[in-house]
Amino acid sequence: MQKILDAILADELDAIGSLPVPESYRGVTVHADEVNMFDGVPHKEKDPRRSLHVDEIATPELGPGEALVAVMASAINYNTVWTSIFEPVPTFAFLKRYGKTSPLAARHDQPFHVVGSDLAGVVLRTGPGVNAWKPGDEVVAHCLDVSLESPDGHNDTMLDSEQRIWGFETNYGGLAEIALVKANQLMPKPAHLTWEEAASPGLVNSTAYRQLVSVNGANMKQGDVVLIWGASGGLGSYATQFALNGGAIPVCVVSSPTKAEICRKMGAELIIDRNAEGYRFWKDEQNQDPKEWKRFGTKIRELTGGEDPDIVFEHPGRETFGASVYVARKGGTIVTCASTSGYMHTYDNRYLWMNLKRIIGSHFANYREAWEANRLIAKGKIHPTVSKVYPLEQTGQAANDVHQNLHQGKVGVLCLAPQEGLGVRDQEFRAQHVDKINRFRGV
Template sequence: MSETKKIIEMIENDNTTQKDYENIKLPSSMNALVTLKEEENIFGEMETEDKDISKTLHYKEVTIPEVGDDEVLIAVMASGVNHNTVWSATFEPLPTFNFLSHYAKSNPKNKKHNLTYHILGSDAAGVIVKLGTKVHDNWKLGDRVVICPAVTSNTNPQSYKDSMSDPNTKAWGYETNFGGLAEFCLVKSTQLMKKPEHLTWEEAASLSLVSSTAYRMLVSQHGAEMKQGDNVLVWGGAGGMGAMGIQYVLNGGGRPIAVVSSEKKAELVKKLGCEYVVNRAKKNFNFFKEDGSINKRHLIAFKSTVERLIDKESADIVFEHTGRETFGASVFVAKSGGKIVTCGSTTGYEHTFDNRYLWMYVKSIIGSHGANIYEAYNANRLSCLGKINPILSEVYTLENSIEGCIKVKNNQHIGKVGILCLSPKEGLGIKDHELRQKVGEDKINIFRNLKNK
């Protein structure tokens, strides 16, 4: 039996002891989803929508990295697909090998990250199988964990105010190597968080990045600082970010208004508890004219539609992650003194909006990127308590993960796409059955149930 198969059996055996993990024999290589430096110019000047990422994503056997003194090797049971995996595969906005080179130069310990292949993935749930010599004794071999995707340096004074404003903070598996879309991943000990034990491996792996990002955007002092009763417009309500945003708005006593693109997605967000829904496709809103200029008539109609839903009130906060296609509408629809909080631009980075509606109505645009470790910890705590639920819709094996990545690129998915890495099948990893029953399978599997209809 191979070393990898023995590790899988140990993880799934309730009688496995820490001593067993101390005597574990690790393999020298593993399977992973990677991009290759030799292909970083393969697409030339091609438009994003025309880029075929099946040509740049590779399921490949690679060497397991060495563990530094402050690092931890995780046997990855499951991972997930985020948009940064798509960005990596399209080499936009920059080839990620630029990030790896920069990271390697920042510290001699990081030199090993600068390889000719990049192991992708910013989500993972798994088990600690090797500890660096300086890892705090809060963590031990065999601990079941999920991963905070923020890799901090603590070398810049700015990091002590907020590590996400420190330019040395990196996104794990995107700006660093050895990410979660592999059989084993390498992380800093500061990235470790307790696995929500009422969830399966694939459910737990689907949460960390998207949940902590939404937490920072809406709850944190670095985001919109949402209050009870706030009206929050959520773009892409049935997507990974949008569905997570809806949960946080509802948890915080706010009123989410979800914008979706089909009746099926409208049905889904209503099952999440979102009472107010705008089906953009049905209304046929288009915020730009054919010549590229702003379509004022459609902006006014959209704002009126939103305000009719919420008793003629306006949006206190706009939860933005879609970018160019919607940003002008976000600025327009927010109330006087309102906030537009943005964490991404999936439809394009160059935003067009009428600045009069920003400055004359004293609105604020807040940039939000990922989450610092404290914010990620608080978001994960809510998951462990069963207050924030998975938004997992479908699951692929690591070997077939490219198919899932293509779906995310083409926006053919709902919620979050999960990846089984070492876990031999779905449904494994649950320890707290009592909490799972209390939360309810219907809430945990909302996206799975709709997908399977």
């Protein structure tokens, strides 16, 4: 592993293909024999620092259409948090099901799960049939794992019956020194970014692009009023940038003055601090409060000059979904991915059906959407939102920060990279955007 790292740091990438692939590497895992460790523990008290381990992992066999990547940096997503606290179900059920699909897929059915759905690194080896990538290529990876053997996925790969999220529903993810990916997950690393910056956008940037911009999502247009929940967080910070970059009008919902200031730094002007306003959309565990929906809608119209949202960018789920359906304009769209506050959504259907609103489910992105989202990063139109970076050994702490909502933007993790700030190839282009790249730092 050290020889590989030395070659990368010395910019001797042509030598990578001649170096032996290590028989094992360090990776962040959860263990199958610990899935019951949080039984009876309240959701917020489940601690990823107890369940995430750094283990020595045997390097998996490389199959057709696959690549092994030396991971310089990765990042934390909510799916890693869910994996670490074994909610809503332990991910070993995903690995077992995947393992039954083919002899090669059986590699993934292990008593450990190497987690992580982001990476930036260097290709070590490619399997048979891979022509677009070679050892030494600097890459990032999106997290859609799909082989396209089903006809269902050929119009949109996200509809494929065997579509999976790498590092969540597959093994050998990106929070490790080496990762196993499909070659059609790879994309060029933006040359002006460090390893940790390049690793951080992948999942959330692609997810926000499909959810908000793509024809498969809300198909945002210029002038749309877009209500964005958690606008300074991992997903919301990219949605805010896409709205501003695409000529829309974001209404950013945040939970503190600090987060409001981050949105202003991104260029947003219409901001609602939900804690300062004291919104309580639920009277109790069973009943929502429509009066609070109305008060929230009134606040939005005060900011927009009387306009309701054309699009509501939803991801909190249970806590906010009733309000989201209510405030969307007549004929408007509520586009949802994830449910960080709960999966069972309740809303008053009268406001949906009688006002011809639409609810669209959106899940990650297909390769084209991920490629377009990464291209915008590479061209300096959209910027990383890294606020803090941890070493691999402290991944549990990084995941706990996200679980407890102590973070802003994205939390990065150094895997092979010995320090932050490495990997920049285009310093001149970086200098043009460095303030925007760093606007989440230290917040």
